Amino acid sequence: MNQVYGRWLAVPFVFSLLLARPLLAPALAEQSSLDKVLALVPSDVDALLIADGIADEYADLRQSAWWKNAEKLPIVQQALQSKPARNVRWMTAMMPAFLGVTLEQLRDDVLGEAAVLALWKRDQKDPIGALIARASDAELLAKLIDTLSAERPGREVDQRAFRGQDYVETREANGKKAYLFQRDDIGVIAGDEEAVRKIIDTMLDGHGFGTSSIRARLRRALPEQAFLRLYVNPRSLDHALDEAPPSNDPFERFLLQRREAWDRVEWLAATISSSPRYELGLHFAIRSMKPPVPTSASLAAFWDRVDDSTLMAVHMMLPIKSVVGIVGEVQSERESREVREAIRVISQFLAGYSVPDVLDHVGPSVGGMIAPGQPGQPPRVMGVVELRDEKPSTLGALPLSMALENSGVAVLVLIGVELSRKEKTPWRVELELSEGERIHYLRRQEAPGSWPQPALAVTSHQLLFGSSPKALAPWLGGEKESSDLPAWFAQHFPAGFRPILWVNASAVRTYLEREGDRLLVLITRDDPEHKERLAKRTGPILSVMGLLDRLVIGVNVTSEAYHLTMTLFPTPAES
Known part of the structure; x- marks a missing residue:
């Protein structure tokens, strides 16, 4: 440039x-x-x-x-x-x-x-x-x-x-x-x-x-309330891209090889808005804009299970197979033995499914959340990946969910072996039932209630993983009590808005005030030097977070443009 x-x-x-x-x-x-x-x-x-x-x-x-x-x-x-x-x-x-x-x-x-x-x-x-x-x-x-x-x-x-x-x-x-x-x-x-x-x-x-x-x-x-607008003509940057010197970085080469996507961008803009919240927006239009896609059932179901006490939640509609393909293309040039070995191990337990076959039936809904634990306990962390269907492979293998469960348990076993070797403490995989579903998790034998306890559950329509069986339990089984978060999104954002990241800054501050010292001990294993370094790094961030009540990142697609926004809701001023 x-x-x-x-x-x-x-x-x-x-x-x-x-x-x-x-x-x-x-x-x-x-x-x-x-x-x-x-x-x-x-x-x-x-x-x-x-x-x-x-x-x-x-x-x-x-x-x-x-x-x-x-x-x-x-x-x-x-x-x-x-x-x-x-x-x-x-x-x-x-x-x-x-x-x-x-x-x-x-x-x-x-x-x-x-x-x-x-x-x-x-x-x-x-x-x-x-x-x-x-x-x-x-x-x-x-x-x-x-x-x-x-x-x-x-x-x-x-x-x-x-x-x-x-x-x-x-x-x-x-x-x-x-x-x-x-x-x-x-x-x-x-x-x-x-x-x-x-x-x-x-x-x-x-x-x-x-x-x-x-x-x-x-x-x-562009939003009417924007007080700052930056417009860029994408064609003005074409020459810089065309004249970019050859790069040895695989990711840069990957991007330059896909110029056709950039060439479709008609205009690009950024905005900052206020009154009373602050919003940063990235907006762009492409040739042959497609009409907005209706909100998926998986997206609505995810946010309907996130309540206002949750510290942080993320959910996106992600083309997993494409993303894995991109990462694989870039990563293959870096010759990562670890990635290839992980894929080889997982493939052995997929009951005839190939990794590409699995990716055909995984996603595109991916989400995760962090919620406060009980007093004196670490937070609950979980992630969920949507499974599209139960089609067996042409080899007559097990249903996809069972194949994934087998490979997931195998991964837990490998993790347990590695933890046992490093910590000189035996770890084992155990089974727990919740809402009629099986949860496999790792447990340290000498400290049964310790944290974390990596957990995995696979149902006919989703793959769940988390920090403990308790983190997964609320996401299993039948209908749950609806949260008021979808209504909150509808109140503050335009129709068709799809939240990607939601951070409850007020709840994070309250939780850290109560459990911050215990978390430092857990994360640093009570190493004084490590605790001091971490406290110095996180202190200013937490101080600035005092200005925030909520933070939301999301996307909205209209007939005019794609809009990616980050909205900051300020903490009410103290009297």
């Missing part, structure tokens, strides 16, 4: 510096300030960072639960006293001397209405870019432009014109150039003369990005 893209795409971090976070605004409205700015952006733009309503968004942030809770975090207070934070405060104090405006004026009065960063790719040349902003205070914008274009030691200035529009060229001692002009309350700063002339052409001739068909599609597809 061209390194200069990285230089221009670093500009969003300047926004973050100015605003203490990405501070841009809600929906795109007809004839808004943003529309007037986008009208100046040439329609052939390759990448576009769109920001709107900085001042209002910042004011909302200061009143939000996020901000109030974050200010109390020790990690945030320490960061505010760090050397980088002191440097930022020094730069902020020096801004009036160098720019002629304060940080607050730049944020609220110059960038406060609307701002966009536009990039264009050029063949065999560095990309060109420009920042276009509509200010709420035109006089202050003029003061900023005058300061940036004023002559001073080490800077030369030329007055130029194109099609009747005056602009200024500045040349610094290090050779860097900038091109600036102001038209009423709109200011333009470009890093290349070609960029500023493209903008002037668009300003005079019309037909900019604001009225293009791609922008109309983005307005229909």
Whole structure:
């Protein structure tokens, strides 16, 4: 990828510096300030960072639960006293001397209405870019432009014109150039003369990005409440992919060999939304978009068994055979003896089934969850894989579920042998019945109640594995009491939304406050040095998690685009 893209795409971090976070605004409205700015952006733009309503968004942030809770975090207070934070405060104090405006004026009065960063790719040349902003205070914008274009030691200035529009060229001692002009309350700063002339052409001739068909599609597809939008034209990256040097990495070669999938992508966008939750989204459209697929029964059944006390749950519709094929193709080049040996051992117990034959009847529903255990006990961990049917192989083998159970027990035996060798303590496979189903599990003979106890159960329609028999028991048998989680998803997300990951951050914090010390002992086997290292790594993460009540990652498919989102629900502010 061209390194200069990285230089221009670093500009969003300047926004973050100015605003203490990405501070841009809600929906795109007809004839808004943003529309007037986008009208100046040439329609052939390759990448576009769109920001709107900085001042209002910042004011909302200061009143939000996020901000109030974050200010109390020790990690945030320490960061505010760090050397980088002191440097930022020094730069902020020096801004009036160098720019002629304060940080607050730049944020609220110059960038406060609307701002966009536009990039264009050029063949065999560095990309060109420009920042276009509509200010709420035109006089202050003029003061900023005058300061940036004023002559001073080490800077030369030329007055130029194109099609009747005056602009200024500045040349610094290090050779860097900038091109600036102001038209009423709109200011333009470009890093290349070609960029500023493209903008002037668009300003005079019309037909900019604001009225293009791609922008109309983005307005229909992207969330209205997004305060930050990044649009990328996938075709602008084709050249970089085509010119990528040969790689010895099998995974990189695998991706480059499947360019046809990338070539089908028509547009790509990312968004950040607020009000009152925060949502990060990745959105893309492909040629010949397929209609949304109805929610599967296995998906609904999984989330119907996850209650609000669960710490974490994950579920996805995964093309297991394709994924295994991809991993196998990449892994085979790395000559992993362990993978080949595991497949060989498992195959011996599949009663005539080949591994590809098994994969034909496994999935695509895959899930797992972590739930709190009883007081003083570790959490319950389980996973579930859907089995499609009971078809025996052409060799007249056992039903698939029985073949999988046999191979699963064999794997447990192998694990038990290895644990016995390493720990000098006998492990054995035992059988327990739950809801009429068999659960095979490993048990340490000298400590029957110890954890973990790897467990396995295979029914006619699912393969379950977990940390103990108790972890699997709630998922076996008949109808269970329905949870209110599906209704919660329906309340907070659009129709057709499919959750992939759900994290109950509040429950995680409560559980760790109660059982954290015991978990450290279990995980580190009471090794003081290991405990100290782990505590240092997890402490800051758990501190930041104090800002969250829930975290949800999911996907939604509409007629316009595919949407992958991560939604953060803040912890209510303390009174």
